[in-house]
Amino acid sequence: MAPYTITYFAVRGRCGSMRIALSDLGQEWKETILSFDEWTKGDLKAKCVFGQLPKLEDGDLALFQSNAILRHLGRKHGAYGKNDKEAAQIDMMVDGVEDLRLKYGRLIYQEYDTGKEAYLKDLPDHLSKFEAVLAQNKSGFLVGDKVSIADYALLDVMLNHLVLCSHSLDKFPSLKSFVDKMSARPKLKAYLESEAYKKLPINGNGKQ
Numbered sequence: 001m002a003p004y005t006i007t008y009f010a011v012r013g014r015c016g017s018m019r020i021a022l023s024d025l026g027q028e029w030k031e032t033i034l035s036f037d038e039w040t041k042g043d044l045k046a047k048c049v050f051g052q053l054p055k056l057e058d059g060d061l062a063l064f065q066s067n068a069i070l071r072h073l074g075r076k077h078g079a080y081g082k083n084d085k086e087a088a089q090i091d092m093m094v095d096g097v098e099d100l101r102l103k104y105g106r107l108i109y110q111e112y113d114t115g116k117e118a119y120l121k122d123l124p125d126h127l128s129k130f131e132a133v134l135a136q137n138k139s140g141f142l143v144g145d146k147v148s149i150a151d152y153a154l155l156d157v158m159l160n161h162l163v164l165c166s167h168s169l170d171k172f173p174s175l176k177s178f179v180d181k182m183s184a185r186p187k188l189k190a191y192l193e194s195e196a197y198k199k200l201p202i203n204g205n206g207k208q
Ligand SMILES: N[C@@H](CCC(=O)N[C@@H](CSC(=S)NCCc1ccccc1)C(=O)NCC(=O)O)C(=O)O
Pocket: 009, 011, 013, 014, 045, 051, 052, 053, 054, 064, 065, 066, 067, 105, 109, 203, 204, 205
């Protein structure tokens, strides 16, 4: 039996990073996919700590909040830095990615038809921050000298942005190299090329 079960909707959404992490870390997982009709019945929602998904089940642990799930997987599988200082830096990067994810989510769900041009105009200001961190860390990772959950989070959001605008990384060579190198990691490459990954829409409203 797979050690992990993800319960979520039939979208990439807030499960992109954790699925990338599980794949790269060589972990298997089961998916419980809910339709929006099943969800609106309300009985599962009532059992969710914050009334929302995703949920990760790890044995008798039921965890909500996508970034808490990512941190749990990082701690369990050696993807959370080599000491407290690196773990703190990884937390900082995960939170920085979350800031961009929230802006992206607002565009997708609230402002897509009128705000895409302005969003893309403003995007380089956010990408430049990750570009600077990657440019100064010769390992090719955001923190330290091995892959961490911060890299999984950044890769997920960058892949979404390359769908939003295929040229979005053209002026950011370190970010582009990061995405190429991460996506070429054998286990991760296999997942990104899988039907399981490709069949899921990125967002819940069909916009990308
Ligand atoms: N901070 C939480 C946020 C979780 C969250 O927003 N979950 C959404 C789904 S994740 C997401 S990207 N939401 C954006 C819109 C959306 C709604 C429903 C399905 C898919 C997308 C949800 O459960 N919505 C249903 C509800 O609140 O009743 C986390 O990081 O897990």
